[in-house]
Amino acid sequence: MTGTEVLTGRIADQNGPWLSQQLLTLGVDVAHITICGDRPADLTAQLRFLADQGVDLVVTSGGLGPTADDLTVATIAEFCHRELLLDPELEEHIAGIIRRHRPHTPDLDAGPTRIGIRKQAQVPTGATALPPTGTAPGVVIPAVAGDRPVPTIVVLPGPPAELQAMWPSAITSPAVAEVLTRADDLQQGTVRAYGLHEAQLAETLRRAEAEIADLDRLEITTCLRHGELDMVTRFASGDADVYRRLLDVLAEHHGPQIFSTDGSTIDDQLIDALDGRSIATAESCTGGLVAARLTARPGSSAYVTGGVVSYSNDAKSDLIDVPAEMIAAHGAVSEQVAAAMAEGARRRLEADVAVSTTGIAGPDGGTETKPVGTVCFGVAIAGRPTYTLTRRFPGDRERVRTLTTTAALHLVVAQLERR
């Protein structure tokens, strides 16, 4: 992973997590992710480190652009003691792409643009070029055995869309395919819980150690995200039975909190729970995040009729019929208003189900009885009394908004599944 823009925190690294997940599904155990800037010495040091750890495969992303600060291929070629050679076919291929995308580019045949193209068309000897999915080609450099062995190195572009589009040709290249034949036969299971503390799960896992022999053969990791607690377990196929016994222990202690053991997310479950019904949103403190999450999924126009971000009190009254007197009497952050918002959105957006959020995301606006983090929810379902709930979330504005969004989805699923 190279790129000062990632190192310095200006952009979040999307490629490391994506590549890790892809490699895991191929049975490759990812031991290290490293990020460095555009300084060749730092990249060389990281390559040396990874090679010395005895890894079989290194995947790099970034540093393949036409700008002079992008030095990944040259640095890796030097690390592998391979010469860089201009590939004239590749040069013409890249020039052709630029000609099609920016037909009026000056200097396409000479000058700075051509220098940039020639830079991108350099391939280390013995390496395989991967056709560009943007303008930058990738490279696969085969492993070399010896005293200080060099692993197989896959060099991919930094933009996530380009990297992901190039991945299939990377993993089918002969040098990578050879590594993959040696991959482990590992399975992975995911348990997702909501409303469970990490410390509670830790206690249960300690108890399970006493009850289940061979529990230490499972590689268990736990992770809190947006208020959900995920437990991911990796194990060899022969240990599937140990994992099943662990699932039994977890179900016994935390049955009500566990909402998924098959990898499905709450977003997936919401669609199942809707079962053909339509949904609408009325948001105040989440400001559109619930609607954005519902519509993130392809095909969501089939069941999301729409939403209202009723940030001002007038918007609550005018668009979704929340009585101004109700707001005056109970405050905008109240279960009464949350209920009226959900009911108004359901009616005005002609949906079967509607969910509402109204709360104090902070940093200002908190009071003694309704401190920052206080959020009221409403769930309106056709033919049922509207359900309301008040919760209090910790953290800053962003965290309160994120936790509220996740909570809204869990609430809708719980209410839809209630008979």
Added chain:
Amino acid sequence: MTGTEVLTGRIADQNGPWLSQQLLTLGVDVAHITICGDRPADLTAQLRFLADQGVDLVVTSGGLGPTADDLTVATIAEFCHRELLLDPELEEHIAGIIRRHRPHTPDLDAGPTRIGIRKQAQVPTGATALPPTGTAPGVVIPAVAGDRPVPTIVVLPGPPAELQAMWPSAITSPAVAEVLTRADDLQQGTVRAYGLHEAQLAETLRRAEAEIADLDRLEITTCLRHGELDMVTRFASGDADVYRRLLDVLAEHHGPQIFSTDGSTIDDQLIDALDGRSIATAESCTGGLVAARLTARPGSSAYVTGGVVSYSNDAKSDLIDVPAEMIAAHGAVSEQVAAAMAEGARRRLEADVAVSTTGIAGPDGGTETKPVGTVCFGVAIAGRPTYTLTRRFPGDRERVRTLTTTAALHLVVAQLERR
């Protein structure tokens, strides 16, 4: 950075970027970010690597929880050849936190919960404990000179909110403060452009090399994000004049595309451009993302009146008065409908300004004349004819939605600044 959950891509690493930015503002040059799983041998290998690179400071995050897979402190203590000792005061402090947060916890005085607390209260000899901001304390371990020197190591918890809350006490601890006295005097300048290709900037930078002496004294990195191109330059104070000359060359070639040279984002500029006016949104393909971005900022309720996610055609007609005949005649994705959405939202949400998006985010729904990625925008401003525009964005559903959101903000600013 530890945590199999980050390594395997299940959660994105927020701490690396955040810590990098903090360290940069303190003048500390970040050379490497490394991520490993919860295997002690991998963490030890990374510590060895970083120490051998001669870094002055290592900051770790994660692996401080009560679960048995969290082994950071024990592993680092072993790496530093320091014994782990139970800190009884810290133990009682953690127990007190759990008692307040979960008063009905069983086994608080003995059993698994107490084992977890004792694990978290272990401090390496000679190290300084940092008070917990969640339940896990942090640790600062002073550097040791010698043949194989060990840098100062700061051990922080993984949850971003806890880590960020602990940061002030980490940087004021004596061992870290000593490192910071040796930090560089570096400045950083940011140029943000919209509608500029990375290759065009690369060409201009190559030309600038011929025109500006000492240009190589600037450390320039470029980064594409959500359709914006950021160029960040770091330089010693003595080279400020070289940077100013570079800004002149950029302004000459790309003046219309450069929208910020003072670090401000388009979100910042939107607020300035509103200049006290209020804003509303009407979104179709972005499904709430524009409203969510506008309301992400504290205090946004002062100028955001609200928004409508008019996903269905009925929602467009009923909530913001888009004539059904107009949708039938021109299609929901048309500049006519975009204009009507913006005007309807402005009127119904009683705002001075409104922006609308309606497009085909994909993967389905594209036609020959309106392929996936086609988006129509409308900007309605009181007392002016409504402005409309059609654009076509590349990429998948998520990318189209993200690029559309950024484009909407740029459009509003451009229209507000037009005299």
